[in-house]
Amino acid sequence: MATYRVELDQFEGPLDLLLFFIRRDELDIYDIPISQITHEFLSYVRLMEEIDLDGVGDFIYMASILIGIKAQMLLPQPESTDDGTPIDPRRELVERLLEYVRYKEAAAELETRHDRRHELFTRPEKTAHDALQTDGAPRLTNATVFRLISSLRSLLTSEAIAEDPAHTVDRVHYSVDEAREAIRLRLRQTERFSFVEALRDEPRGKIIAHFLAVLEMVRQGAIVILEPPSRTKFFVARPDTDHLS
């Protein structure tokens, strides 16, 4: 039997390694020489332990299954089904291996599909949004249960929780002067910005302060307001902005 050096990290797990032995030695999957394969398997597990590879626990677990099968096969009276047919102790393992092969194939298929799919290019999201200036109820892009739960993590691991709510629910005062400065600063960096977008998720007090500042600045001619079709949203812009752009 030819021998090979195997790159251990190439295996996705113990089933993968078993399959490798079976294929390499052209073994009959329904008549796996369990003793031989257990022996080989164990030597790889020892090697894995030595180089401290991740996931060695899964391999050790499989090794114990193999040893269990080997032991059962040495018993004089194998287990049998109701009608007396003896049950091959290797049966479940074989089923698992074959099942696993199916999913490996499916994974390879998915990968091909993924590659091929990514030869197709769509319009960049930004462009598509530009073209539409969308409105109406948004479609949530991150509405997955996983994200919902992940957000709990930050809540439940933060130190702030245990504090007295009377102190944590402090009201912060927002001044119109500060808001005016913030708008000026912003318009220095960008020609215009959407008021709603800029203050989304901000406390009410801050939004009111900004709104008052905008009114004041419009009156002074320091800024102009651009109104797109939706009346509830508006852009704040430098006075020299081309309204149509």
Added chain:
Amino acid sequence: MDVRPTSEYTESERRLHQIVEALIFAAADPLPPKRIAEVVHEVRGQAPELGAIEDAVKRLNERYAAGQHGVQIERWAGGFRMTTAHAVAPYLKAFRTQRHQRSLSRSLMETLAVVAYRQPTTKPEVDYVRGVDAGYALRKLMGLDLIDVVGRSDAIGRPLLYGTTEEFLVAFGLDTADDLPDLRSIEELLDDPAFDEERAELMLLRELPVQQRPSDGPDPSANGVAAADGPPQTDEDAGPDEATGKAA
């Protein structure tokens, strides 16, 4: 109906038309002909004439017009940009109400999580768990139809009770609020050593001492026994209200 049949062009010309069309379609900004030439050069090792690119665009527009297509190519700011045809503008305007993509901010997601797990719950409770005033986030979530007022609490001042909506279930792909992972599952899901199940239980499942709050944190004796461990309920028919009722 094409101005000239496609067959009058050489294969190489037709290929260039195809490339030009695809690049203009996929570009984020008006695409200068020079950039198209660069891309072709990069792939083929040879750049087309800029004139040939201009011709390609002209030809494409002829075909769009002759074939009554819904798109066209405009020349803006020195580059080419694919847009919809003028003739279909009313439909595009009607389409503008398309739900645009939006992701929930961290604070909204946190608030939503608290409401989902504590429902029916009050604003003071949510404030307490999050450590900040939740008024804005609650209003925002109501605006998004993810939560709604589901009643009034019997507590002093009869504060409003909030709960999740059908829309919440649809958005998160769940059949019932009961399908949300329980605490044990959450812990497994996150696999984060910093995740403190006791604290989670305290925050999510037990009655919070918000109204007349004893000075040193929640009183475990009040309801700690009931909360024990594991899922708040195992009765699969228990609706969200009932489930939370039990847990509280």
Added chain:
Amino acid sequence: MDVRPTSEYTESERRLHQIVEALIFAAADPLPPKRIAEVVHEVRGQAPELGAIEDAVKRLNERYAAGQHGVQIERWAGGFRMTTAHAVAPYLKAFRTQRHQRSLSRSLMETLAVVAYRQPTTKPEVDYVRGVDAGYALRKLMGLDLIDVVGRSDAIGRPLLYGTTEEFLVAFGLDTADDLPDLRSIEELLDDPAFDEERAELMLLRELPVQQRPSDGPDPSANGVAAADGPPQTDEDAGPDEATGKAA
């Protein structure tokens, strides 16, 4: 070069094709035919048949192919999406150098395959099929929005159920999860001559002539004992539940 000349369609049909093309072009996501019908209804006061919209897309794709266009329409996650044509992929790749499509590692791809084909499925099932703890891979796939928690099983302990997301459909170019190619049956697998022979390319293994293996090779004494031969079963329908039941 069109499959049929445009003139064979009524003006009303041609107009619908134009609208459908423009809307699909302009949409930021796969556009469901129902949404197109709504938009048309809003403008005209009368909605077209969904079949007519499907036809329009078919016809548009025929025209794109016949006219050697650089774009086409795909059907992903229940909606229509305009993309560039396969033929010009190298140019698009050269153009969009910055955006490298990250490919999934083999373990993620395998885990994803198990979830996709067995959905809704639990972590113990995925662990069992792959023979490794799937916790990390599942979290990673959830972080990529390819899978999500879709509920909880009724089994003891109510384990979380995982399934694929819309994002998965779009990333893999599928209309619905049912469009995944069938898994090969065990029989097919065994009949495939390649199964017993070299299948190294599937396993992506690099086999090198040895330097010393750590073991001393097979134990020949063992083979004799393993006498019980013959296939114990060929029941290809042995479903996921059965398999996992055993594992549990």
